Amino acid sequence: MATTYAFDDYTPKAKAKSRGYWYWWNNNYSRAKLGFATPEQCQHVINLAKSKLEPSKLALRKGEVEKPQDVRTSMGTFLRASQDGAGILNAIEEKIAKATKLPRSHYEDFNVLRYKLGQKYDAHLDAFPPEQYGPQKSQRVATFLVYLSDVEEGGETAFPYEVRIIAS
Numbered sequence: 001m002a003t004t005y006a007f008d009d010y011t012p013k014a015k016a017k018s019r020g021y022w023y024w025w026n027n028n029y030s031r032a033k034l035g036f037a038t039p040e041q042c043q044h045v046i047n048l049a050k051s052k053l054e055p056s057k058l059a060l061r062k063g064e065v066e067k068p069q070d071v072r073t074s075m076g077t078f079l080r081a082s083q084d085g086a087g088i089l090n091a092i093e094e095k096i097a098k099a100t101k102l103p104r105s106h107y108e109d110f111n112v113l114r115y116k117l118g119q120k121y122d123a124h125l126d127a128f129p130p131e132q133y134g135p136q137k138s139q140r141v142a143t144f145l146v147y148l149s150d151v152e153e154g155g156e157t158a159f160p161y162e163v164r165i166i167a168s
Contacts (some may be wrong), residue, residue, distance in 0.1 A: 036099075037092055042148040044088045045079070049112035052077035056113060056121070073119040078109040096144050106141075117154070 037045075053075040081089040089110060097104050113121075145157065 036095065037146050037148075041088050041092060042146075044084075044086065045092070045110070045112060046148050048079055048084060048089070049077050049114075052079075053112075053114055072121045074113045074115045074121060075119075076111060076113040078111055080109045092146065100142060100144060102142060108140075112148075115155070123158075 054077065056072045056074045056076040058069060058072055079089060081093045084090065093104055093107065093110075096102075096107075115121075147155075
C-alpha cells in the first residue's frame, strides 16, 4: 500500500528516517522506499568514499569559471562499481537497475556526498539545458538517491512533485 504526499513548490520535505532509504525521480515517476540497502552495505560505501571526499563542485554554465560558492557546500567523491573489490557497489547498482528498469550502461558513477551540520545544496535541476551548459553527450533521465546514514533531525531533501512512499 503506497501513501502519497503532494509536494507543493519545494515546501514539504522527504526525510531519510532510516539508513538504506532510497528515492528515485524521473520526469514521469517518483517513489521512495525504506530498506533498499542494508546497514552493512551503507557502511561499506561510506568507508570506500571517506578518504576520497573533497569539496563538491558545480556543473559550470557556458563562460563560467570555478570559484568558491555557497550553492553547494557538501563534500563528495565519485565511485565506480568496478572499483569495489567486495562487489557491494555492483550489487547496489544491480538492485537500482531492477528498481528503475534502466540499463546499467546508462549510469553515471556513484556520487557519494557527505553533508555536515549547516551544509547544503540549493534547489537545482539534475539535467543540463544545452542552451546554458553547451552541447551534452548525454542527459540525465532519472535521479536515484540512497541515504547512507541516519540523522536525528535535518537531512531533508525536497522535491517539487508528488512522491510515493512505499512501505517495505
